[in-house]
Amino acid sequence: MSNRHLARTIALQTLFAWDFNGRRDEDIERLIVNNFENFAPNFDDGGFVKDLVIGVKDKIVDIDPYIIKYATEWPLDQITPVDRNILRLGIYELLYTVTPPRVVINEAIEVAKSFGGDTSGKFVNGVLGALYNDKPEVQKRDNKEEAEAAKKANEKMDADEEEKNILEINHGA
Numbered sequence: 001m002s003n004r005h006l007a008r009t010i011a012l013q014t015l016f017a018w019d020f021n022g023r024r025d026e027d028i029e030r031l032i033v034n035n036f037e038n039f040a041p042n043f044d045d046g047g048f049v050k051d052l053v054i055g056v057k058d059k060i061v062d063i064d065p066y067i068i069k070y071a072t073e074w075p076l077d078q079i080t081p082v083d084r085n086i087l088r089l090g091i092y093e094l095l096y097t098v099t100p101p102r103v104v105i106n107e108a109i110e111v112a113k114s115f116g117g118d119t120s121g122k123f124v125n126g127v128l129g130a131l132y133n134d135k136p137e138v139q140k141r142d143n144k145e146e147a148e149a150a151k152k153a154n155e156k157m158d159a160d161e162e163e164k165n166i167l168e169i170n171h172g173a
Contacts (some may be wrong), residue, residue: 003158007045008107010035011052012115015085019091028057030090046157056085056092063091070130071123082116083123090128092136101132101142 014031021027023087032050036043056063067087068076076084090108105128112120132138 003043003045005107005110006040006043007048008052008111009114010039010043010045010081011049011056011089012038012085012111014049014053015056015088016081018053019081019085023057023060025057028053045155046160052089052092053094054087059092059096063088063095064133066091066095067127070127078154080117080120083112083120086112086116086120086124087127090124091131094128094131094135098141101138105129105132 010032013035014028017031018024018028032053036049064076067079067084071079071087073122077086086108089111090104093104093108094101097104105125106130108124109121112124116124
């Protein structure tokens with residue numbers, strides 16, 4: 001499992017717990033810490049999980065209307081909490097980050113297949129794909145040069161994280 005995939009999984013678990021327990025903002029930091037302790041105690045994501053979770057929390061009033069618009073058959077409160085929060089993460093990354101859109105959509109589908117129901121992957125793909133198709137500014141980020149630059153930046157971050165972890169192990173940290 002790649003570091004970014006693991007980070008998105010931890011972000012989903014955090015958002016799920018936050019949403020399930022009444023979306024109390026004061027719980028966010030504690031939930032992030034607890035999920036790292038429980039699921040990836042030695043994982044240093046460079047703040048990626050926190051950026052995703054806080055980003056979704058801060059933009060939720062802008063994000064949820066997209067779910068309502070593109071999941072036309074499902075009222076927001078009837079979408080499973082797992083699928084709803086996968087969509088929130090995906091929409092946040094599509095609209096507010098530089099991550100290549102195809103990466104965002106593929107990651108969201110994979111997380112949905114792992115944590116959602118039998119049709120979650122298709123549902124998430126349909127909603128995020130419809131948003132992607134309606135947003136030319138998002139589609140522009142999918143050009144090959146930009147995708148390669150983002151991929152190289154992510155690979156460098158992952159390599160830097162691995163090197164840091166090795167140094168910590170070798171120095172008894």
